[in-house]
């Protein structure tokens with residue numbers, strides 16, 4: 001798909017880049033991929049040790065990277081992280097908001113406080129970072145903001161984690177609207193929408209219900225690697241893409257859903273009722289170290 005994004009690109013080469021939630025898995029691989037393409041990195045995470053490991057891997061490969069602590073649920077922490085990143089690298093050219101949490105359960109078992117925490121980290125965490133970085137990008141008329149959403153934010157299937165799905169739908173809306181706004185201000189926006197990607201995020205996740213079935217985005221999909229995900233994102237950013245899904249099959253799903261959103265919801269129920277929970281195929285090479 002060719003996109004003619006009216007905002008000039010922010011080349012990776014030399015770009016001062018902050019990846020929040022870069023300590024492990026997708027965020028770490030994205031930071032490494034950006035660095036391979038020449039970006040200068042600040043890798044921030046609640047897990048400072050993970051961020052330090054990521055930064056060390058980048059430096060070992062000949063890149064430039066610092067590690068920073070960040071708790072996206074705190075205004076003060078996010079502001080301090082952005083200030084430290086800019087002190088180390090100069091004005092930020094690329095901001096990636098990748099921090100996220102996950103828990104599961106039936107909607108009636110998930111406490112309101114857990115819905116609020118989900119929104120506070122997965123959505124307001126991005127709002128906090130954007131508030132800290134956007135004024136500078138607008139003043140310089142240069143920047144690229146990347147937010148990580150999910151297929152769960154694009155179409156209905158995640159009945160086993162609705163608070164997560166709602167937070168990611170909010171991320172998609174924020175990203176698309178910010179992309180429109182950014183076009184008048186020289187700021188590009190991309191929204192990484194991962195489908196199933198092999199990570200350790202489900203390990204130790206909180207379950208609010210005793211018996212429930214995890215619903216996945218579709219049995220027609222195949223789990224992707226973190227490395228491929230990172231390449232798809234970086235290629236998409238270079239191509240001026242706004243919505244960047246990891247799996248192209250999602251465009252057919254979105255077309256089908258747009259033709260009749262009601263029929264899509266009913267079809268999804270029928271799939272689940274017939275025992276198809278939407279689990280993707282797992283390539284053999286992942287099975288050995290599947291989380």
Ligand SMILES: NC(=O)c1ccc[n+]([C@@H]2O[C@H](COP(=O)([O-])OP(=O)(O)OC[C@H]3O[C@@H](n4cnc5c(N)ncnc54)[C@H](O)[C@@H]3O)[C@@H](O)[C@H]2O)c1
Pocket residue numbers: 020021022023024025026027044045046047050070071072073098099100101121148149150151193194195196197198199200201
């Ligand atoms: N793995 C998948 O299949 C998949 C699918 C769809 C969307 N996603 C999204 O992609 C992103 C990365 O997923 P992942 O599988 O690598 O997950 P992950 O849990 O391994 O990574 C999330 C990172 O965010 C950090 N984090 C959590 N809370 C934080 C906070 N308060 N402040 C700062 N950092 C915090 C974690 O320490 C971790 O490094 C997430 O936003 C996730 O929702 C993943």
